[in-house]
Amino acid sequence: MKRRDFIKSSLGAALVGALSGNAITSAFAAGPIKVGILIPLSGPAGLFGPSSQNCAQMAVDEINASGGILGRQIEPVYVDVGGPPADATQAALKLWKGEKAEAFIGMHDSAVRGALTNLFKGQVPYIYTPVYEGGECAAGTYVIGETPEQQLAPVIPWLAKEKGATKWYLIGNDYNWPRDTNAAAKGYIEASGGEVVGEEYLPFTADNFDSNLAKIKDTGANAVLITLVGGASVGFNRAFASFGLADSAIRLGTLIEENTLAGIGAENSKGLYSSAGYFASIDTPAATAFAEAYAAKFGADAAALNSLGESCYEGVLLLSALAGKAQSLSASDIDAIAEGTTYEGPRGQATMSNRHVAKDIYLAEADGTAFKVVQTFANVDPGNNCG
Amino acid sequence: MSAAPLLSIENLTGGYGEIVIVTDMSLAVAAGEALCVTGRNGVGKSTLVRLVTGALKPASGKVIFEGEDLTFAPAHGRARQGMGYAPQEGVVFDTLSVAENLTLHHSDRSLERYRELFAMFPRLPDRLGQRAGTLSGGEKKILSFCRALAEDTRLVILDEPTEGVQPENIALMAEAINSAKAVGRGFLIVEQNLSLVEAVADHAALMDHGECIYTHSGTVNLRAELSRRLKI
Amino acid sequence: MDLVVTYGLNFAYSTATLGLIVLGLAVVFGLLGVMNMAHGEFVMLGAYSALTVQQAGLPFLLAIPLALIVCGALGWLMEWSVIRHLYRRPFDTFLATWGIAILMRKGVEVTFGREYQSVDQSLPGTVSLLGIDYPAYRLVLMAVIVVMFAALFVWYQRSNTGARIKAMVQNPDLAAAVGINTARLSRATFVTGVAIAGLAGVLLAPLVRVEPYMGLDYLLSSFFILVVGGLGTIEGLITGSSIIGGADVIISAIFDKTAGYLGVLAISILFLWLRPDGIFSRR
Incomplete structure (x- = not known):
């Protein structure tokens, strides 16, 4: 929670800084995009919380540094979904309707995903990132994770x-x-x-x-x-x-x-x-650059890179690619153009196909x-x- | 009573938590003498004993043993200083053997100190290996009595020692108490059996409603006085 | 035939390790009546002692004194600050020790991180025994546990301290009245119990996953064993371990692991229902 306050206040400071300058750009006029990032910070999967949060934050920082999504900065809001689906739904609903989050990225189990697709009903873009059993086809939902x-x-x-x-x-x-x-x-x-x-x-x-x-x-x-x-x-x-x-x-x-x-x-x-789809040791220029940037940003003692954590980085990239292609964050606009959208991440090139992504697989x-x-x-x- | 008592209880008041059972009791036991405390059931005799042995903390008053104020000393400390105690209930460790019951508090684990008592109560040495829980009620009392009387205790506190014990063994208990008195050991005995009281008491105190209502020194008219007052 | 030998050895191994795991709780809960919800966390600290020794490049066996010191000291502190005020108040003890367990987990998480750790086996590889290959470390561990239990059994039956503990457990007032310092003996017993849990953690560390939350499993299986075996006797503890371990091995072999787990649960519930004092009860 502290971290969220910190991010808010630093973004606020950045905003004030920008406004006091002479360049009141359309980006800041429109305000930041709140993105709900749903990751397990407690419970059995809590192990993956720190690496997931680090990776998501890294993507957010990189995208913000290069101008944000559609010229707007991303404001990530991290929410713990390590508990039962009902709790996750509650938290997501608050974020969506209360704090007006405009997109969601989730790295959690399928039970939570099922509850969330029921809640969102395709009205808000929702990117599901971890490896999973396949078969998710709900409107507005995009899956990055490896299928069987x-x-x-x-x-x-x-x-x-x-x-x-x-x-x-x-x-x-x-x-x-x-x-x-x-x-x-x-x-x-x-x-x-x-x-x-x-x-x-x-x-x-x-x-x-x-x-x-x-x-x-x-x-x-x-x-x-x-x-x-x-x-x-x-x-x-x-x-x-x-x-x-x-x-x-x-x-x-x-x-x-x-x-x-x-x-x-x-x-x-x-x-x-x-x-x-990802290992910390993948030897491609993109993956090596990613791992180096991660180490430089978070230090040697940071939570180790792994496929689940890294999937959150990809999630932010995909959101940026979808919004960029649709020139909109509306769920229906994105749904219309999603098929065939591509982006380049540490995993290599990924292409949306049937709400999932075709991508390189590493053994x-x-x-x-x-x-x-x-x-x-x-x-x-x-x-x-x-x- | 003698000038420098072995045990002196001064204005002792206490009970269980907020409930005061014993009120303002003052008694003394001299070396080589036995003080018997008697009274009907439920007048606070066992509570008095528990205050003296340290199982209960008094609300006020003092317990002085061999000149040392032990009012708030822990129970095990009093035992270490030479107070032997045989309680009225829960008298032995049922799951331990008879021998363990007699030796667990002595690091040398020697039964030598019980030689004379074993001679008086020969059933005990016969059953050393047996679990104490399998003894009869009277036998448990005798085991507990022997443990409390073991030679290195200078004050022996007995709470209803004769309960469930056969008359011939009660006589033997009296004999054992008297010979211990002869070597200068003192006794505080809570007892309703007036035969034992008559056989061993140098002084007697009668309790009612947590207070001492009558004291008697010497054996003259002891039984008659106590019986008369007990009946009222 | 090979399969029978394998299952036999697995049964023996499972009984031995369960016995080792439950021993510390049997001392603390069975003798003092303290339902120590942090029992598994002391096992966890033992495992992290093994990890620390490994990370420092020291011989594995040094983890044993380290774990005994760490767990003993922590146990002493815990008894002195919390437990001694709560004897004979089971529910308060339950809550307090649960709180301490959470603190211990978080403490280890902060120090070592949340991630899984691996402690090497000092005796890797397998040994051929009765026609099958069985892990060498497990065989040595079983032998160590058997010797440990035999020594403990003899000590508890024969020693004066054993008699004093039994006396204190059975009749604390009388024990104090005969000169036993029950406060000190309780503390020593508690410290011994948690130190044994730490020792179990060291010995098991090379075989299991090591992470801050590992203790919960051990608390649960220990509880099942005490339910079945009853409190206060070493015989009960061994019987409980073999019933729980055996039911798991046999049912899992015939059906599957889920059935084995349900079997253990069913047996525990039946015991709670029909024989709440366990097979060997001191009552």
Whole structure:
């Protein structure tokens, strides 16, 4: 809250400064654009709050420095949506109707997204940024995150061919993202000539994975698709390696980012792959420049870069691109031009397709506690989400 | 009463929180003597004992033991200074063995100090390994009595020691008390059984409604005086 | 056959580690009646002690004295400032220790950050045992826990301090009356309990995720075990651990992990309902 006050007052100061000068531009006359940035600052996903906020702020500062959106400065308002969907809806409603926020960018779970699309009903532009299960087609809603199709369609055949992944064991937490991801995975596994030898869903509270590991070993799986999240993923991967299973099976995660890998630890990360639209270690000019700017802005001790945090940066870029193309912030104007909108971010070039974005997908292999990109799949289609 | 008492209770008032049960009691126990406090149920005898042993904090008055003011000393400190205490209820540690009940407060864990008492109450040494909770009520009382009488206590406080104890053992208790008195140890005994009182008391005090209503020194007419007043 | 051996070892491991985790709470809750909601946070501090030692490049075993000192000192402070005023006031204790738990989590979050940490196993790799490969560190850990429990059992049954603790637990007034300083013994018992929780944290750190919120899991499983095993006895603690751990392993093996978790929950609720004092009750 302090931070918000600080931002407000500094923006206020900037405004006064501008007004006292002789150049009263149309930008300031119209006032800043309030953008609600909905990120988890508490709860289980609170881990990603700091990196998300940093990334969003960085994009805002960069865009503001180059003139803002449609000549207006962006005023980000950060809201904690780490709690239940009802709380998130309340907070968003207050921001929208009370503080007149003109756009929303959200990095949170699907339950919150469902509640928000119901609330917004396409009347305000809403950009949803994290990796998710696919299928969101509500009007006014634009999705940046990786869909299972993007993360798996090129990757599973590649792993089959290059790493001999043929017998897959699917393990995830018990909710819709892992289930939908695995449903998509099954098709790609069959198409690549492999088979699914086991499928299991664990409660979020699971902290002992011994029985799952015994089953994995018993099935003779040589590849494991992991859709466990956060602490469960850390615990599972540590136990997996301690049983020596890393020597007999590769692991592929679709939400194993830098924090999770740090928790898994260097001695447990052998043969661990992750598929995502962003890694801190992507070696492209755009990504390197982004990482350097981040380090310069927030210091060496700042929350580590990861795909979820970085997605908030992309979210602001997309909002800017959409508004720029529509020359308006109205939801209907943006909806009319959204298809085909492109922007360039740290992830590479992204193009809107069916409310999602076609973009590059990176397959990285853990090397100690860092990711090393082993393959880049260019401009991967998000799949048919609005069928 | 002698000039330098082992224990002196001066104008002691107290009870449970706001509820005052004992009012302005003054008593003294001399070395080598026994003071028996008697009275009907519920007149505050056990409360008096709990104030003396430190389980309750008095509202006013003093408890002086061997010249030292122990009014607000913690219970365990009084025990360490040489007060033995056998309560009326919850007399033993049920989950501990008989031997542990007798030794847990002595770092040497020696049963040697109980040799004479064991000779008087031979059922006790026979059951050293048994859990105290499995003893009968009378046996528990005897165990508690022995622990309180162990040789290094100079003042022994007994709260209804004979409750549930067989008559022949009550006689043995009196014998044990008298021989302890002979070596200079003092006793504060709350007791309704007048046979024991008659057998051991040098002084007696009668309580009613938290106050001392009568004191008697010596054994002459003791039983008759007490019985008469108890009946009123 | 291999699968049977694996499940057998998993069962043993699960029982042993659950026993280790619950031990500290069993001391604090079972003996003193203090429902220490910060129990898991002391486990967490133990894990961060292991992390600190690792980050300083020191040998893993040094984490044990570090955790004992850190948790012991904090436990002493906590008992002195808060707990001793709240004995026999369970609800107040519950709230106060919950508040302390939040402070501890936030303190660690500020110091070490919110992110996941990894503590290396000092004994990586697997050992071939009865025809299967089993993690070496786990086998050593199980042996350490068994020895620890045996020593503790003997000490508690035989030592004078053990007898005094039992005496204090059963009849505090009488214990004070026979000369036991119950205030000091309670404090020592509390400090010992939380130090044991810290030790558990050190020993488990190489196997689990390490982050400021890790303690909550341990509090919950410890509570289940105490519900089933009952308070105040080491036998109950071991039985509770094996029932909870065993139910989880067996049901998860036959059905799946969700069923295992529900099974544990169902058993705990049944015990709360039908045998609120647990299998071994001191009453």
